[in-house]
Amino acid sequence: MQYLKRMDLTLLIAVVLFIFFGVTMVYSASSPYALIRFDNAEYYFHRQLYWALLGLLFLIPTIVLPYKLYGKLVSALTILTILLLVLVLIPQIGVERNYSSRWLSIGGILLQPVEITKLTILIYFSYFYSKNEEEINNVKKGLLPPLIILAIVFCLIISQPDLGSATLIIFSCGIILFFTEIRLRYLILLMCFALLGFSCFALMAPYRLMRITSFLAPFEDMDGAGYQLVNSYISIHSGGVTGLGLGQSVQKHGYLPEAHTDFIMSIIAEELGFIGVLLVLGFYFFFFVKGIRIGMRAKNNFGKLLAVGITLQIVTQAFINLGAVSGTLPITGIPLPFLSYGGSSLLISIVSVGILLNISCFRRI
Template structure:
């Protein structure tokens, strides 16, 4: 059966992704040009600094998206060991002197003019690895030692390497996705409950162990108790939401981006969207995520292979975690974790990995559509025979 570019692609998913990513580039510029003038990296004094960098990443991500949406996702099963090794190497390089520091953490690799955050790529790598290994363990997934435990050792090592950066938000997100994939793989409830208790205990222990982390996790409940330090970012975000109202002050009209709101173009870009475009702008963003996540769930349900189904659901859940963590933090419903808003916030690594992840979803969808078309063609041939 010939490949049809029009019929075999999930256009609702694809168009929604590019609409949201394009909107993200626009909002990165709107929320960052003041910082580009006064606080640009290296004292650039260039209002277009962040726009130019994000636009380049968007073009690069578009190329990768077009490649991976036509890439046979089944090949990732064979590439899984290589991806896993590359994940460990990249995380190790960050910690042994090749990493660059920012915001008090060592999370980036500086490769000439390119600055990458390996943990962003590792998140996708772990989804691919877990989907591959647990799709092969369906026969004995009910056995903890043989079925559930071995991949958890690998996840534990990755968790430790990411925590050493430190990056508590990303490490926690990987653990949550791991639990979700194990659940979908058909693990027994006693095993799931045990893993849930261990994970919760680990989360609480690590949160309490570091004073700065504990303050960040608790300050969201009452930011006004420390308005000039731990509560500053959230309070300024509240002001942005209140200032925007229903329709906003207009594109470019934000006051909070005038160096009042920290991380206005990254973690708290949704607050600037709310201030400039109002609740309607926020609803547009949430609506786009709703379409992407809904299409991802449908793709996972319709996929006939265990690997493809687990891979689709893993990508969807990973994306959902990031969206919930970011929106929850900006709205004051969850602690501030430093997780950016996918496809919208400034950050090349995050944009690139998110676009690749959704391109893999598009590839799985393309396979589903072609299988459905083939089945219909066969049924028509039988009827006409």
């Protein structure tokens, strides 16, 4: 356990503080809606607090267990991931909400397998390419096998349907490939193929295309496709520099849909103002710098790829969410890491940080 003395303590403290900041903001953003729906203003707060405490409980073993162990378990983790994604699609097993089947009910607790997939696929890609460094440009032996698994995972997630998460996972795996010794022409070819696939799936469903394009001109359909984004603009503009004050948001009173989930940042901007926005952006920048540094100083290639993959996946997810809230990117339904309401997302984000902290224990001096 001597290696724990080398853990990045500042990253641990920052993440824990940010998690409880998120729990506080979930309470503030959700209380009016929870009071109307459940006659309990603290309903979502209690559930998010439960998941935060459970996540911190899981944080301990993920910090303590050497990350190399995940390499030994990679086959089992990959099989389990695919199995969970299949179970979600089976009627009477998968839980359907809003015409999407994305959840499994285990003991009355809803779990979202796609969130687990975000981490396990990173472990698989990092381990495979670290062990096959010299064969990375051998298409059949070194490059293709993980891409086949990724294609299966992508198709299963699209079937839920969840194009946003599927795209994020593709991007995260692409990041890992970027940090390998893959030839540039292969990387460009894979990027073009991924972009083509994304475009095809977006065009296949009218509602997907509408969500992707509605952010370009939300005021042209303020009562329809642009409603959520317009109210997000109102919320952000109302906050000004210092905000209306914690708990004082107007938009959360039935005006802004998904105020405590995908659009929680709008409420933060409204209640805490530009100062609150800077706080959130500052955390993600700090996380980015710390995570990349941990990856670059990792003792082996598996640690490097996994640390960089975890870091950039979380930061990219935050970037996509903040882009959607501000109207600079399409609305994809991707939650804001550590802040948005959602147990599975919060739990896996915390576990991912635990693995990152463990990698920091084995860094090069």
